[in-house]
Amino acid sequence: MIEIGEVTVPAATVARLPYYLRALRDLMREGVETTSSSDLAERSGVGSAQLRKDLSYLGSFGTRGVGYDVESLSSYIATALGLGSEHRLAIVGVGNLGHALANYSGYAARGFQVVALLDADPAVVGGRAAGIEVEHVDGLEQIIVERHVSMVVLATPGPPAQEIAERVVTAGVREILSFAPVALHLPDDVVVRSVDVAGELQILAFHAAARHANGVASAGADGVPAR
Numbered sequence: 001m002i003e004i005g006e007v008t009v010p011a012a013t014v015a016r017l018p019y020y021l022r023a024l025r026d027l028m029r030e031g032v033e034t035t036s037s038s039d040l041a042e043r044s045g046v047g048s049a050q051l052r053k054d055l056s057y058l059g060s061f062g063t064r065g066v067g068y069d070v071e072s073l074s075s076y077i078a079t080a081l082g083l084g085s086e087h088r089l090a091i092v093g094v095g096n097l098g099h100a101l102a103n104y105s106g107y108a109a110r111g112f113q114v115v116a117l118l119d120a121d122p123a124v125v126g127g128r129a130a131g132i133e134v135e136h137v138d139g140l141e142q143i144i145v146e147r148h149v150s151m152v153v154l155a156t157p158g159p160p161a162q163e164i165a166e167r168v169v170t171a172g173v174r175e176i177l178s179f180a181p182v183a184l185h186l187p188d189d190v191v192v193r194s195v196d197v198a199g200e201l202q203i204l205a206f207h208a209a210a211r212h213a214n215g216v217a218s219a220g221a222d223g224v225p226a227r
């Protein structure tokens with residue numbers, strides 16, 4: 001459970017809030033003023049019952065027969081997610097992935113700003129990505145303090161990730177998004193969100209294999225899978 005103000009919200013619900021916010025902002029761009037739970041749920045990729053339960057943790061929303069006010073619900077969820085103020089990001093590791101992350105165009109619209117890019121490779125340091133000069137990771141702590149970095153994105157290989165993460169925490173940052181293919185061991189008050197691309201692909205491979213196995217198992221005598 002995670003505390004948002006005076007409200008305690010399940011971590012799984014918090015993980016779904018960005019999807020609700022994205023759907024609501026899409027509706028706003030379309031000029032839609034009110035939406036139903038079923039429509040919002042479909043746009044968010046969840047069931048309507050799940051959506052209503054998630055929103056119930058945040059408060060009372062929606063009017064029977066009318067639905068949700070898109071703008072007010074969007075504003076409330078954005079505030080709950082802490083997007084009322086800008087979050088300043090540093091990206092550590094400016095290889096292919098780091099370049100792609102630096103050049104992502106959606107940061108500003110979601111309340112984030114990349115203020116530093118860092119790497120240890122002399123061939124990379126001094127170059128630029130997204131108009132920002134890549135600096136040496138030796139200056140990590142000073143940069144975090146001077147530029148008021150509030151979140152760090154790790155796009156490094158596995159071996160240096162733990163050491164860099166520890167330096168980030170020592171410098172005062174408590175929120176880390178890690179693309180490094182290792183488990184980070186950090187103090188309990190540090191929030192780490194890990195994105196393991198290979199791991200996610202392996203999960204998809206499992207489902208593909210299971211679907212194939214089930215298809216073979218249900219095949220009829222003529223070898224054609226049952227429908």
